[in-house]
Amino acid sequence: MARLRDPRAPSRNTVPTLIVAAGDDPVCGTPAAERYAARLKGGHILVLPDARHEILSERDPIRADFWAAFDAFLPGSPAQTAQDETVARPVAVDA
Numbered sequence: 001m002a003r004l005r006d007p008r009a010p011s012r013n014t015v016p017t018l019i020v021a022a023g024d025d026p027v028c029g030t031p032a033a034e035r036y037a038a039r040l041k042g043g044h045i046l047v048l049p050d051a052r053h054e055i056l057s058e059r060d061p062i063r064a065d066f067w068a069a070f071d072a073f074l075p076g077s078p079a080q081t082a083q084d085e086t087v088a089r090p091v092a093v094d095a
Helices: 030-038 060-074 076-090
Strands: 017-021 043-048
Touching: 017 030, 017 060, 030 043, 043 060
Parallel strands: 017 043
Antiparallel strands: none
């Protein structure tokens, strides 16, 4: 935690990072997570407004939003693979 408190820590992170924060979290400060994520070079934050601290123990719609973001972020996931195939699909050219 001491390393994360260093103001230079986010800019030193070279690992693609997805932070999913609960907008109604009584335990962790969502604004602090947003400030941290804003300084990440390769990171994103998704705040689920009605979620509380345990996002994966939430109602189905909130969990579905989490998993959709997770699948879109993770390389090789079904959502990412479908996106890659759409982008990389060859186009036939009439000769």
